[in-house]
Amino acid sequence: MAKSFSVGIVDNDERSLHSLREILTDLIDELSVKWMVTSGEDAEPLCLESKSRPDMLLVDMSLNGMQGPVLCRRIREKIDVMPILAMTAFPVERYAIKAANSGAQGICSKNSEADLVNCVNTINCAGVLGAGFDTVRHAHERLVEERQRNAKSLTFKEMEVMDYASEGMLDEEVAHKMNIAVSTVRKHMQNAKNKLGAKNRFQALWMWINGED
Template sequence: MQHPLILTGVYKGVTMGKNLKAYDEVCDCMGIFDDLTGTIGMVDDDRRSLDSLERLVLEMTPGLRIAWSVIDGPRAVSLTLDARTRPDLVLVDLSMESMSGVMVCRRIRRRDSMVKLLAMTSFAKETFGFDVAQAGAQGLVSKNDEQEILEGLATVLGGGVYGDFGFVDARASFDQLAHETPKRADLVSNREVQVLDLMSRGLTDLSIAKRLGIKAATVRKHAQSSMQKLNAENRVQAVLKWTGHHTEDGMRRQG
């Protein structure tokens, strides 16, 4: 159940002098999450939703640090797979245009056995539950239930799983995916992921080179390699296949 004071935002205006009982309830609720520590990344293509999530985490979990929050899936994958920006947990919205949340989880889990993945949705959980569990996530929460988001964060950061769709821990989900026949996109290296991410945002080879601290010729080499691995005829098709907007055989996905 969502705490009513969290739901309405009343806790922001409560003072001991005006409502001692309400103040005590707020303190008790916040205390549940005081011991949470670690770093989290967030991805949701709704900026307002991200802002609300950031406020929730900062106000209710003082021990957590937000490593980054981004509005597109490819960027989240790139940041997670980079050791310099890898958080302890990634909070992933499942309904995004740039790359579906299920695919974000799968792209990360195929390459990383440590980072924890917590998915969130505004739809019925049954819509995505089993798919996101098979994609390597450790839990699924409702975007409309702040208390559930906090409970999910606490559970998954603590090494548990949250939900009834067959979720397993990060290492076990990594091992499960390792036994699957790899798809072309799974063969793309972490550096190629970074290049594809920046290409998807329209950066030139020179700009990508400066951003990654490599030569423009090296950028072209990575782009060519990713095109070959994805069986893409050009860079645009490579980006579309990487983000999931084209299937393995190059046909455009519907919907």
């Protein structure tokens, strides 16, 4: 008999949360949903506290507020347990590199029940989805080493600005999303550009999207 396991789900769409719960619990007998939240800010403390931590975390990459890749990185830097499965309604290629760089163990499409179920089952059994993704332990060690080695690592706020900007948002839209001033957005962008060694904003975004951070 397969061992039961729990998942936590982060998606900014309430309807999507309930749909995901229904699909997963209907198609995977061993799975239970420990909790569902609509923001990274709510999910992070639940994952860091052992009593509320699920066995696996499912994270939508396009969250409001704290973006999915930033949430993945914040969690994976701090703990070396609990695999993370990134999810997206966009083509998975759009976020695959960023999900891997942020410490996730795989990425799947929310548009395919079969893909979602297969990815959850694979990570539950093998710990990682496949080539290009690290195990939980290796991802944690890599991110900790990167942070210690590179004193010029982007701050989490700078990462959020880069994530939103890479989605094509204008500075004013990013400011509204993050509830900060436009001038602060531009300051974060300038800092990120300098740290990445980019000549201009467009090169910085290209480097960020392609994982050259």
